[in-house]
Amino acid sequence: LIGPLTNVFAGPVIALAQPMMFLALVLSPVEPLARWLADAAHPLLWAFDAVATAGAGVPGGSITVAPTAQAAVCGALFAVALLVACVSRFPARAAGVALASLALVAWSPLTPTASARTELHLIDVGQGDAIALRTTLGHWVLVDAGRIWRGGDAGRATVVPYIAHRGGTLAAFILSHPHDDHVGGAASVLHALHPARYYDAAYTDAGAAYRASLFEARRGGVAWRRVHPGDSLVVDEATITFLGPDSAWVAGLHDANEASAIALVRVGRIRMLLVGDAERGEEAWLLAHARDLLKADVLKVGHHGSSTSSTPEFLAAVSPRIALVSVGAGNTYGHPSAEVMRRLAAAGALVLRTDRLSTVVVGTDGRSLRIEAGGDAWPVAPWVPP
Ligand SMILES: [Zn+2]
Ligand SMILES: [Zn+2]
Numbered sequence: 001l002i003g004p005l006t007n008v009f010a011g012p013v014i015a016l017a018q019p020m021m022f023l024a025l026v027l028s029p030v031e032p033l034a035r036w037l038a039d040a041a042h043p044l045l046w047a048f049d050a051v052a053t054a055g056a057g058v059p060g061g062s063i064t065v066a067p068t069a070q071a072a073v074c075g076a077l078f079a080v081a082l083l084v085a086c087v088s089r090f091p092a093r094a095a096g097v098a099l100a101s102l103a104l105v106a107w108s109p110l111t112p113t114a115s116a117r118t119e120l121h122l123i124d125v126g127q128g129d130a131i132a133l134r135t136t137l138g139h140w141v142l143v144d145a146g147r148i149w150r151g152g153d154a155g156r157a158t159v160v161p162y163i164a165h166r167g168g169t170l171a172a173f174i175l176s177h178p179h180d181d182h183v184g185g186a187a188s189v190l191h192a193l194h195p196a197r198y199y200d201a202a203y204t205d206a207g208a209a210y211r212a213s214l215f216e217a218r219r220g221g222v223a224w225r226r227v228h229p230g231d232s233l234v235v236d237e238a239t240i241t242f243l244g245p246d247s248a249w250v251a252g253l254h255d256a257n258e259a260s261a262i263a264l265v266r267v268g269r270i271r272m273l274l275v276g277d278a279e280r281g282e283e284a285w286l287l288a289h290a291r292d293l294l295k296a297d298v299l300k301v302g303h304h305g306s307s308t309s310s311t312p313e314f315l316a317a318v319s320p321r322i323a324l325v326s327v328g329a330g331n332t333y334g335h336p337s338a339e340v341m342r343r344l345a346a347a348g349a350l351v352l353r354t355d356r357l358s359t360v361v362v363g364t365d366g367r368s369l370r371i372e373a374g375g376d377a378w379p380v381a382p383w384v385p386p
Contacts (some may be wrong), residue, residue: 007054008063010048017044023285034383046366049151070104077101114138117363117370118238118267120298120324123162124358125154127335128181131274131300132159135236138168142195143263143274143300144176148184148209155185160192162244162359169197171235173222174263175213175274177256185385186213190222198240201227203250203259227261229289237366239266243290258282268366270382272298273318279303283314291317297369297382298322298362301344302370305336305353315347321383322369324360333354350380 024037055061055221081098085091114136118325121132125146133141140163146154163170170193176182183206190198190213199219217224225231232241243262250259260276273296278286283302286294299320302309304327323344336353352360352373361372369380 002055002061004059006051010051013044013051017041017048020044020118029155035269036037046151058127071355074101074105078105107361117365119364120265120362121160121162122274122300122324122326122352122360122362124353124354125158125185125326127304127331127333128154128184129176129276129300129304129326130154130159130185132163133235133238133240134166134168135238137236138166138237139171140168140193141235141238141240142170142189142193143174144182144276145189147181153185153188153209155188156192157185159185159189161162162191163309167168169193172197172199172233174181174199174227174240174261175201175210176263177201177203177260178210178275179256180207180209182276183210183213186210188214190216190220194220195222197233198224199227199233199261200220200224201245201250201261202247203253203256205254206256216303220375221310232299237267240264241266241293243293244286246289249282249285249312255279255281257308260302263284264296268363270298270358270364270366270369271296272300272362273320275302275309277306279304279308280314281312282374283309283311287313287317293319296320298324299349301325301336301340303335304331305340307337307339310340312343315343315349318350319383320344320345321380322362322371323351324362325351325353325355327353327355330354 003223020041021383024034024041027034027037027131078098078101081094081101085094085098088094116136118136119134121134123130123132128147129144130146131143145159173186173189173195175186225257227242229242229244229246232239241264243264245251247260253259257277257279258281260278262278263274263384265272265274273294273386296318297320299318299321325336341351352371357373363370363372371378371380
């Protein structure tokens with residue numbers, strides 16, 4: 001809606017950047033020259049992005065649009081009807097069509113489409129976590145929002161389009177812990193999707209991306225809640241219960257990983273345990289304080305499969321059927337650890353990794369489990385209580 005004004009600034013920038021990038025593409029066989037041109041275009045792209053970000057920051061300046069065929073047709077209809085209304089001697093009817101199509105574009109991302117299964121989406125955000133639970137009525141709960149980099153973040157680049165494309169609303173955002181590969185995209189997600197609540201374990205020694213997320217929550221009127229063990233959040237058929245950490249445990253820590261919010265998602269008989277980047281210290285705390293609650297069909301493996309997490313004792317208590325590992329291909333941390341992968345396989349878990357399969361979706365009707373990954377879909381037998 002702010003487009004005509006931002007275009008005044010963005011137009012000249014893109015007019016310069018476009019030929020430079022095209023030339024760089026054409027000259028790609030002459031690498032030094034192409035590289036020089038591409039590097040030279042970088043400040044222009046940065047300026048272009050800055051104009052777009054400033055424009056999108058104006059209250060009411062932008063509307064969230066689901067990138068679907070329906071939205072594209074409605075958008076085109078809006079443009080044509082507006083043109084007709086401008087040139088016609090009887091503009092009322094065309095203006096009505098324009099308004100109706102604009103309303104449909106704005107409204108369609110908010111209309112949930114019902115589905116038969118509750119779905120846990122392990123969204124591929126490279127190195128980092130973004131796990132989205134979708135209820136059958138199209139309400140979402142997002143746990144973490146991926147990483148941040150100079151000039152962008154996974155919230156804006158991946159998570160928001162992913163959720164907007166599927167429709168429905170964000171009921172709550174849960175932050176496992178304030179490391180940049182989890183909180184990096186949070187401010188963008190809060191800004192674009194306006195959840196009602198923001199849950200956080202409140203580990204205080206945190207960075208700029210975390211502070212930006214709190215600022216955005218306050219600005220957007222998102223209610224911030226501290227995670228307390230035993231607290232539950234019910235969204236349609238899904239119940240999410242926090243198993244940890246408690247404030248006494250968090251207060252004595254020097255590592256945000258060990259202060260990860262631990263969320264147990266229950267849908268019917270199916271249990272899914274999300275442990276953020278919890279390492280062996282917090283796993284031991286959980287074994288001491290919530291051992292009986294740890295058993296789960298699906299485990300979001302701690303700390304991207306690092307060898308500092310997933311102790312044999314912890315895995316024995318959880319005994320997952322499906323182990324989800326959110327990890328960037330070729331990451332410099334050496335995640336996931338080969339030893340942890342062996343432990344998971346030995347515990348009888350089917351290991352699914354985002355570096356190999358990209359986004360993984362686990363669907364459930366409360367009794368059975370079904371996986372969608374790498375273009376395939378197949379059922380997995382759940383854990384059967386003894
Ligand atoms: Zn992490
Ligand atoms: Zn971490």
